[in-house]
Amino acid sequence: MIAAIIFSALFFGGFGFFIWNMMKIRSNILLGKDIDRKDRSSDRWKTMILVAFGQKKMFTRPIPALLHLAIYAAFIITQIELIEIIIDGVSGSHRFFVDALGGFYTFMISFIEILSVLALVATIAFLSRRNILKLARFQKPEMKGFPTRDANMILFMEIILVSFIFTMNGADEVRQVLETGTGYGFAISSHVGPLLFGGITDLHTLHLLEQIGWWGHLAMVLAFLNYLPYSKHFHILLAFPNTYYSNLEKKGKFNNMEAVTNEVKLMLDPTADPYAAPATDAAPQRFGAKDVTDLTWKNLMDAYTCTECGRCTSACPANITGKKLSPRKIMMDTRDRLTEVGDNRRKHGADYSDGKSLLGDYITEEEVWACTSCNACVQECPVNIDPLSIIIDLRRFLVMEESKVPTELTGMLTNIENNGAPWQFSPADRGNWIHEA
């Protein structure tokens, strides 16, 4: 009874805190500007199933893809065991499904155990890749400090989680054999159990060990769950909506700015009244993006979805050749700034300004201008994040609001405006090549 109360308090407390954090993140994402991503729902489901559920884009790099798949599969399938844990916790039962499912139960738990071992191997491999092999994409400047600790923290938590599962099942196997003569026959713990706890003949001790495993597992699940909103590991949840709301257009298509279209139409329309008052429904707005609130909610969801794997950065031509631009940093900066803006608004009200902005305080002009708009980052991202659209919106702000354009580009733009070509040639000479043959 006391156990059930403690369980319920832990469980509902843990879940409650998680949901509270989720709501905060949701409200932060909704600070973004609106963009329609609700059309073509069958294409969207398809994208989500292939890219998030099926991890299609991970497999362009097979080794990490397989390791990741092991952890992903173990994570998904362990949720079944979690259902039993919840039932056992609330009702005080022990292995609620064992009698009802019989042989299938053994198969199920064995399956979970095998995947857990694979996940454990993968976790150790991932830790090695980050800390021993020191893969280049995990050593970039934006990974210094918290991001690196964050990644290792998650991997350690996974190891602890798996250890608790085997403590629980292993001790239970040994106890079951002592009590009834035959164990459950779980694929891994029927071997690991005797190895670890075979010397223990005291049923109480075994029960205690099993309980440590059970409570430890539960505590880790709740800790993990509540760490997610503070961590880059949030992708395990947001990957699904984020791929659903993917940009389904051709990657080369940059969005059209309606506000500009209206003004350009006026400029080109000889019958337009230059003194006409602007339409009242058109609220004055900023061209491009200076801060996170100028971005779309999808840009902001992208930022929370980013798990900082760095595939984008490792494919970025600017980053490869030593420029400061790193698409991953663009996403990390956007998230950090959004968290700050969201917290400020909750603390000081919606109109509060801390005088800082994404552009300038987080992302420099140098980074913004180093982009070749080649879409390699967009192509690479396993969860369909689009760093390029943020970069372009930052450029738009620099150019259209601040007139901060690299000198050579000013010349290019003037040439286009004056003679319809980025170079200084007369438009009348455009057809000269025809007669040069």
Next chain:
Amino acid sequence: MSTLHVPTMAEMMAQGQTPDILFWVGCSGSFDDRAKKITKAVVKILNKCNVNFAVLGAEESCTGDPAKRAGNEFTFQMQAMMNIQVLDGYEVKRIVTACPHCFNTLKNEYPELGGKYEVIHHTELIQDLINQGKLALEGGSTFKGKKITFHDPCYLGRANDVYEAPRVLIEKLDAELVEMKRCKTNGLCCGAGGAQMFKEAEKGNKEINVERTEDALETNATIIATGCPFCNTMMTDGVKNFNKEHEIQVLDVAELIANAADL
């Protein structure tokens, strides 16, 4: 060399004729000496196949692509709307272009501003012409056995998912198509996109075109084929950087085909 037959839209209209397709030459193809050769190769192919085409000549203007990538939506839309007026004035339905930047902008960014056309890249058109039996590559010998690598222009490949047309054409040359380690969806940019063509690169430790040229050199190809005048410039400069300009040629797919067809 046979003379090129390049009617303008205005000339055709004056004669009461309507071309089947507009050849959008682009700024590079019109003004850049190297790119003009690509333009002429395309025209030779069109002439050989008796394609009923026309160009805009002096009525053509920048699509606005570099302005849009540089963040100047005003300049882009001004260009786009003026071009759309011209295109619609001539009732243009189909456009072919040898520049992936023009291709992308006309195809993807003009429709929302009212300009709706069927836009194809010249490699797609040439592939069609060969498939229809209108163009035969008799020679083949020019490039027989030569190693050719294809550099994917970002705005053709990743931006618009055109990977096969240029490769199919190279394979028709009886040449050996060798892929760079980074190709197709993983292709590395030449460094010119996003208006970088018109400015110095930010501080780094290498030029992007040099990095990309290394990929090409690794294949031991003697010809680097491209489908973009800007990639052509960047790769040509990259090859010069390694003092390989006498061993390695940088050619547009249209030039390869025109050459192989003895045009």
